[in-house]
Amino acid sequence: MAPSKKRHASDQTCVIPGGFTVLPLQFSADSAAQHDLYVKEHKVRAATGSHRPLDRTLFVLNVPPYCSQATVRELFSRFGGVQSVELRDHPGSFQESGPELTEFFKPAEKKGFKVGYVVFQSASSLAAAKSHPHDVPLVVCTEGRPVRTGVQKWIQQYAESFIQPEELQRMVDSFLEDYDKRKVEAEERQKKEAEQQEEDDEGWVKVTRGHNGAKARPHSEAANRRTLQKEIRKKKRKELINFYTWQHKNTQKEHIAELRKKFEEDKQRIALLRAQRKFRPY
Known part of the structure; x- marks a missing residue:
C-alpha cells in the first residue's frame, strides 16, 4: 500500500507517560468500539542489530489476537514501506534464525494480546506513525482486506488443519533430504577435525586455524582417547x-x-x- 499523502496533524497526537503514542484501532468502518495501540520508537541497544535498526523500528503494545503479522503489516503500510513485522508474546531479544520447523513440531500458539516490532524502510515512516492523530482510527477489516473472526475463523482453521497426502509426502521428503545433507556435513566435519588433530609419535598435536581464523581445539573425543592410550603405553614401558x-x-x-x-x-x-x-x- 502506498504511503498516505494526507498530512498528519501532530497537534492531535495523544502521548501518554512512558513516551508511548496512542493509535486508535477499529475493527471495521461501521464498528462503534475502538481499541488502542501503544507505540514508541524501539531504543534497546542490547537487542538491536541489523534486524531492528534504532531509527526505523517501532515497538507496538496491546496488539489484539485477531491481528496477524500480515494484518499489522497492512495497517502500518499506510505510513510507508514496511520491511518486516515480528509479533511475540512478551518483549525480548530477537529470535535467532534456525532450522525452519513444520507445523507438526511448532508449539501451539498462545491466544491473547501480543507485542510487535515493526521495521520500516525509511525513518520518516516511523515519525509519521508516531504523529498519527488520535481521532483517525486504523481500520482492520475492509473490503479489500477481510479479516475473519468467530465461527467463520473456526471453520477456516478447521479446514486448514487437514493436509493433503501429496503435501504431506512432499514435506517428509524435504525433511529427509535435509537430514541426510546435515548428516553428511557432520561426518565430513568430524573427518576433517580428526585429520587436523592427528598426533605424531612424540605426542604433539597439530593445531590449525578453524572457521573465520579461530584456532581449532585439539581436545576432541578422538584426540583424548588417543592421548589416554598413549599414556597407558608409556606407563607400561616404565613398569617393565x-x-x-x-x-x-x-x-x-x-x-x-x-x-x-x-x-x-x-x-x-x-x-x-x-x-x-x-x-x-x-
Whole structure:
C-alpha cells in the first residue's frame, strides 16, 4: 500500500507517560468500539542489530489476537514501506534464525494480546506513525482486506488443519533430504577435525586455524582417547622389569633376602613346635 499523502496533524497526537503514542484501532468502518495501540520508537541497544535498526523500528503494545503479522503489516503500510513485522508474546531479544520447523513440531500458539516490532524502510515512516492523530482510527477489516473472526475463523482453521497426502509426502521428503545433507556435513566435519588433530609419535598435536581464523581445539573425543592410550603405553614401558642389568641384579638380591627371611621364620616356628612337644609313652 502506498504511503498516505494526507498530512498528519501532530497537534492531535495523544502521548501518554512512558513516551508511548496512542493509535486508535477499529475493527471495521461501521464498528462503534475502538481499541488502542501503544507505540514508541524501539531504543534497546542490547537487542538491536541489523534486524531492528534504532531509527526505523517501532515497538507496538496491546496488539489484539485477531491481528496477524500480515494484518499489522497492512495497517502500518499506510505510513510507508514496511520491511518486516515480528509479533511475540512478551518483549525480548530477537529470535535467532534456525532450522525452519513444520507445523507438526511448532508449539501451539498462545491466544491473547501480543507485542510487535515493526521495521520500516525509511525513518520518516516511523515519525509519521508516531504523529498519527488520535481521532483517525486504523481500520482492520475492509473490503479489500477481510479479516475473519468467530465461527467463520473456526471453520477456516478447521479446514486448514487437514493436509493433503501429496503435501504431506512432499514435506517428509524435504525433511529427509535435509537430514541426510546435515548428516553428511557432520561426518565430513568430524573427518576433517580428526585429520587436523592427528598426533605424531612424540605426542604433539597439530593445531590449525578453524572457521573465520579461530584456532581449532585439539581436545576432541578422538584426540583424548588417543592421548589416554598413549599414556597407558608409556606407563607400561616404565613398569617393565629386568630391562637393565642393574635392575636384574637388584631384583635377585631382593628375592634372596626375602627367602632368607622366610627361612629364619620357619626355623623359629619349628623350634617352638619341638619345645612344646612332650613324650608320653603311656
